[in-house]
Amino acid sequence: MAREIAKAYEPQQIEPRWADFWVKEELFKADANAPGPVFSIVIPPPNVTGSLHIGHMLEHTEIDILTRWHRMRGYNTLYLPGTDHAGISTQRVVVKHLMDQGIDYHKLGREEFEKLVWKWKAEAGSEITQQMRSIGESCDWSRERFTLSPEMSHVVREVFVRLYEEGLIYREKRLVNWCPVCLTVLSDLEVAHEERQGYLWHIKYPVVGSGQFLVVATTRPETMLGDTAVAVHPEDERYKHLVGKKVLLPLMNREIPIIADDMVDREFGTGAVKITPAHDPNDFEMGRRHKLLEIDVMTDDGHMNANAGAYAGLDRFEARKRVVEDLKAQGLIEKISEHTHPIGICERSKTIVEPRISKQWFCRMKPMAEPAIAAVERGEIQIVPENRREEYFNWMRNIRDWTLSRQLWWGHRIPAWYCKENKHVTVAREAPTKCATCGSTNIEQDSDVLDTWFSSGLWPFSTLGWPENTADFKTYYPTTLLITGYDILFFWVARMVMMGIHFTGKVPFRAVYLHSLVRTGSGEKMSKSKGTGLDPVALNQQYGTDAMRFCLASMAAPGTDIVLSEDKLASARNFANKIWNAARFLFVNLDKFEASGTKLEELAAPEVRAKAPYTYRGEMALVDGWLFNRLAVTARGVKSALESYRFHEAGHDIYQFFWGDFCDWYIEWIKPELQNPDRERAVVAWRNLFSAFATALRLLHPFMPFLTEELWHQLPQNAGAKSIALDTYPQPGEERLHLEYLMQFQLIQEVVVALRTIRSDMKLDPKKRVAAELFVWDGLARDAIRRSQDGIVRLGILSQLTITEKPMAQVGGMMRSTAQFDVRIAYSDNVDMAVEKTRLKKEIEGMQRAIESKERQLGDETFRSRAPEKIIKGLEATLAEQRIELRKLQDRLSQLEKDS
């Protein structure tokens, strides 16, 4: 039967089929009761609002590679998918959606709004998980989780109440980061710092009863409306005499005290600082120390409030202008200087964050941070790359309390109820009917929700059934590994570690691999909102998901950010095409061979894999010995690379093997064998080819799941089998490598390349067959080569090859020599001896340099006494070879010079 196989690899034709197959067959459903070592990984839940971006593509590629790899190696494997309700993002998306329809969400009311978000989630919230299916991620979809599902909410509430009962959660009025656009408080981590060009306004505050002025410097003049003091350093001679006096706050005509506090920097500005406790973190602390008034002069949405007097109602930036103008008019601006300073930006709305006094829920972090630090110190959690450990420690050691509440409607509502009669607080798992303290039924639940990261922090155990001791929890917790971006080390990783240890007594994962970020050519982080991102979905469509995966993996060196380009994708696509065509070669030739009357079963015996490499009457072909050893070397390399998250190295090894060894040499070499009239020989060749190809496919499968699944199914030995994903992964053999195969075939490769190089230098017609002579120094190798003569003749495009028993004189024809062999093409047309001489001279120079440096080193007593034996031996061996080569080159050159 003739097989239909397209001439070029067309991923669009095969990917959707396997993506569906994997999902429908529930191929990756985990079984908590299955035997074997466990590999479990939970997904960093993407936002429900999201769609797959290039960062996910990288992350999910890495996760899926390791997941498939472990599964194939026989681990009880769970890759648990899910999404995050993403409070602020989702609420913003839906609010905007409503606005587009002319609906103000405030008017809908909370309940109605929440219903709409759920509806929206049901309709649009599975885009990313659908995309994950279509790119073939080997998740267990039966265990998909959502951070705001009833089950997860139950866990969140349990955790909140326990923390409250333990005194780790408290409610307090203090200075927080407020976003006037999102209308919510933010945690420190959600505030980005940016250097901005601004001004330093020097404002003259009249000292009461003296006619003098005290000049303060500020970057935010509008906040002066809320000033309740001016502070100077207690030892500042310039101002000592003023401490205890008062200034008259301009524009507000309020008398405020001059205080002394050593937090003041005498060097900065004028050395006198206005104090606005309600709008600046420093001032707030100082205010509390000195029991100053805290006057909030702004509204939620960044306008001035009634406390701002004449400025009430103005936008904060407008107010700044007006304040400055008015001060100028009164002659109270002493000077204005340019000043670059960092300001806080809301990560979502990009507006300037306003520090503000507000009553919020906080989580005490220090007690939880300590065990989290210890766990990493003791190595219970491995952080990769290691240099991130220090960042982790640094942040953990300086940790500050976490602002938990958010003024949103979408999220886990805080399980706290306030007694309206006497302000008692009831925190409970189940909604209470009355105040726990006074019994009043006049209670109301806190209207805020929890920071989204609070529920994400529980993800590794909430998804596995905690607080019940479920089978999943028992088997899969702690998870084996977490793969996520280093940009959320604090947001998420650190918090999971703290929560995990606190609640389960165990670390949530044994290792964290922090992957790179994908950047644009100009070094920016790729971002959809900035329009600088490449769209992985479109690119997958164009180049193939496998190509994308392979490309990303090949670039994913730990600790290095990735700059992706279409060039690189094309190169990965070409690799996929190469494999496709290797398969095509197999099948086209198989058809021919079958046509000559061979039964497929003979070639595709089920044990084909197990017994490979096959021999012909006990005799191993050198090329087979070589190829299977190369395969073993590759499997070894891939294993050690993946064990240490060096995806790029694994990818490179496989690429090298598949293209360089398998396609360029093996296939070329065995071509005649496959149609060998000696049927027995041909069958051996076919079995080895099938076996090697299938092994290579299995090696590649975690990287390119679609292509390998497709081709694997077409191999006769896999007829009727379920999936390559459930097949075994090639393990590096226990037995030692047979180095002689590797070395002997490598020698052949060198000979063939030397022949081709000579031909190329001679500008020989590529089809012109010429006679050549070969001498090989090593007797064993010479015998091996004699048996491989036909191959050399074919690949070197020779008419005949004479293998001599003696070294060759460096005369006549065109030659190449190494320490191991001499090869000559006895053909002298077209030879430009001047070019040959130049080449020889250049090579001699290089060789002399190499030899001299080695001689110098080896002649150095200190080197000999201190360098390891291995290095010295190696150097000596190389030196000996190079001396031989040099002598040959010199002989050759002088011969040529004599001739001319």
Place this chain on the structure above:
RNA sequence: AGGCCCGUAGCUCAGUUGGUUAGAGCGCUACCUUGACACGGUAGAGGUCUGGGGUUCGAGUCCCCACGGGCCUACCA
């Protein structure tokens, strides 16, 4: 302000504990439409590893300084 990372071939980047003539992909040059593959084949050119100093028998690799680029943390008004 503190910390971290990077600067290697025209481009994008590898280079695990310092050790033998520094690698890959793309690009480039020449030749080749050969029965798997032009998304291809064959051969080749091209870096002395940003600069300077140091440690060492030996440095792309370790240390210091400078220059250039990036990131993170941070309450300098």
